[in-house]
Amino acid sequence: MPDNASNRAAPLLSVEQLTVEYPVSGRTLSAVNDVSLAVGRGETLGLVGESGCGKSTLGRAVLQLRRPTAGKVVFDGTDLTALEGEALRLMRKRLQLIFQDPIASLNPRRCIGDIVAEPLIITGITDRAERERRVREVLTAVGLDPDLVWRRLPHEFSGGQCQRVCIARALILEPELVVCDEPVSALDVSIRAQILNLLEEMKRRYGLTLLFIAHDLAVVKAVSDRIAVMYLGRLCEVGPTEQVFGRPAHPYTALLLAAIPVPDPTVPPTTNVAAGEPPSPLDPPSGCRFRTRCPRADGICAKEVPDLRPTTSEQSVACHHPLTDR
Ligand code: ADP
Ligand code: MG
Numbered sequence: 001m002p003d004n005a006s007n008r009a010a011p012l013l014s015v016e017q018l019t020v021e022y023p024v025s026g027r028t029l030s031a032v033n034d035v036s037l038a039v040g041r042g043e044t045l046g047l048v049g050e051s052g053c054g055k056s057t058l059g060r061a062v063l064q065l066r067r068p069t070a071g072k073v074v075f076d077g078t079d080l081t082a083l084e085g086e087a088l089r090l091m092r093k094r095l096q097l098i099f100q101d102p103i104a105s106l107n108p109r110r111c112i113g114d115i116v117a118e119p120l121i122i123t124g125i126t127d128r129a130e131r132e133r134r135v136r137e138v139l140t141a142v143g144l145d146p147d148l149v150w151r152r153l154p155h156e157f158s159g160g161q162c163q164r165v166c167i168a169r170a171l172i173l174e175p176e177l178v179v180c181d182e183p184v185s186a187l188d189v190s191i192r193a194q195i196l197n198l199l200e201e202m203k204r205r206y207g208l209t210l211l212f213i214a215h216d217l218a219v220v221k222a223v224s225d226r227i228a229v230m231y232l233g234r235l236c237e238v239g240p241t242e243q244v245f246g247r248p249a250h251p252y253t254a255l256l257l258a259a260i261p262v263p264d265p266t267v268p269p270t271t272n273v274a275a276g277e278p279p280s281p282l283d284p285p286s287g288c289r290f291r292t293r294c295p296r297a298d299g300i301c302a303k304e305v306p307d308l309r310p311t312t313s314e315q316s317v318a319c320h321h322p323l324t325d326r
Contacts, residue, residue: 010077011038012209013062013177018071020054020061029282031057033233033289034071036308039177044203044210046224046241048217048256050278054233055213059179062211063095064088075177093123096170100182102162106154112139113150116168123173138168141205142198160191167198171206179211184219196223217260221245226314229253232278232289235308239315249317249324252290288320296321 020032032054039045047055060066062073064080073080080091099105106115113135120131136146142164154162163183170178180199184192200223203210214220220227220241227244229237229252237250248254278293279285285292291301300320308318317324 012041012043012076013039013211014072014074015058015062016072016074018058018061018073019069020057020066021069022057024282027282030233030284031281032061032068033284035230035233035235036071037228037235037238039209039211041176041209042207043225044212044223046220046227047211047213047230048215048220048227049230049236051215052278052281053230054281055215055230056181058230059097059181059211059213062177062179063092063097065097093119093173094175095177095179096173096175098163098166098170098178098180098183101186102159102166103154105166106162108154111151111153112144112157112165113146115154115165116172119169119173134172135168138172141171141202142168144168158191159187160195163187163195164198167195167202171202174206175208177209177211179213181213182215183212185214185216192219199223217256229256232284233281234289235318236290237315237317237319238308239312243312243315247315247324249311249315249322250290250319251294251296251321251323254323288318 015035015037018032018035019030022029022031035058037045047058049055057066061068064073064083068081071081075091075095078091080088083091116135116139117131120134125131139146139149144161144164154165157165183199184195187195196219199210202208210223212220212223224241226239227241228235229244229250231252236252237244237248239249244253245257248257279289285302287303288294288297288301288306291297294301298321304320306318306320308316310316311322311324
């Protein structure tokens with residue numbers, strides 16, 4: 001079941017019982033397992049969790065760049081998993097992806113103007129003047145001067161500027177949904193805020209809906225209307241940002257929150273999230289996948305997979321012993 005808040009209106013994106021597996025040396029790696037969530041039009045949903053929990057796999061499966069093993073990805077009423085060929089290509093224009101490493105995701109041998117124009121060429125816009133007009137417009141929108149950057153190559157730019165180019169390239173086809181996969185993680189701390197502000201501005205200007213992926217809770221908090229917390233391929237908790245931060249219902253969320261660094265050198269850093277490393281998704285624990293690191297785990301947690309259940313009208317948690325029971 002998608003969470004309650006998004007049931008209120010028809011969501012732009014609805015992921016339904018999505019499972020994505022990778023074959024790994026004759027075994028099955030369960031990267032995303034039975035995940036359901038919805039993103040309303042104009043909303044920013046933040047997706048957080050430790051590295052390796054399946055965030056990028058989920059993002060790529062939304063765009064059908066990785067075909068899911070099971071489940072649906074319903075975008076504006078159409079199940080993308082049922083589409084192929086030209087029908088999928090046409091829908092895909094409406095969804096775009098921004099990656100973590102801006103420099104690596106730009107072709108080093110092509111000039112900025114051509115890189116940003118490429119999606120227009122691919123979609124068959126043959127009028128050169130029309131292409132130039134649109135490239136100029138979107139470069140200006142992301143804060144780059146078209147006359148200064150057009151003929152230059154990606155290596156001549158900083159990471160932050162390259163991310164502006166990536167954002168321009170993602171926006172040129174005027175998509176409705178943008179999956180931002182750790183868009184500031186590879187950038188210097190000093191320019192992260194600039195890029196986050198730019199994304200906010202672009203969201204308003206182009207009326208975007210964002211699925212914003214990050215392992216950094218502070219970043220997600222700054223941009224998200226709602227937050228979905230993921231652990232080892234499954235959703236732990238979904239809810240409005242202020243509720244999830246103010247009153248986390250899942251023990252894993254609480255541990256993630258406790259691990260946010262305090263900007264005070266006299267406060268000792270909290271030790272790493274729960275004890276040890278997450279188990280392997282090749283061999284996830286039975287029942288609740290978080291139970292091996294959970295301070296509240298007991299017998300039932302090893303036996304039964306907890307469903308995502310509402311705790312309030314807007315917050316849901318997948319836990320046999322949620323913190324809201326206190
Ligand atoms: P995250 O983005 O949260 O760091 P990923 O979605 O990249 O997580 O990865 C989830 C799990 O799937 C990890 O265990 C990762 O090693 C595995 N994985 C990701 N991509 C592949 C792939 N192409 N082949 C096999 N395993 C993969
Ligand atoms: Mg990732």
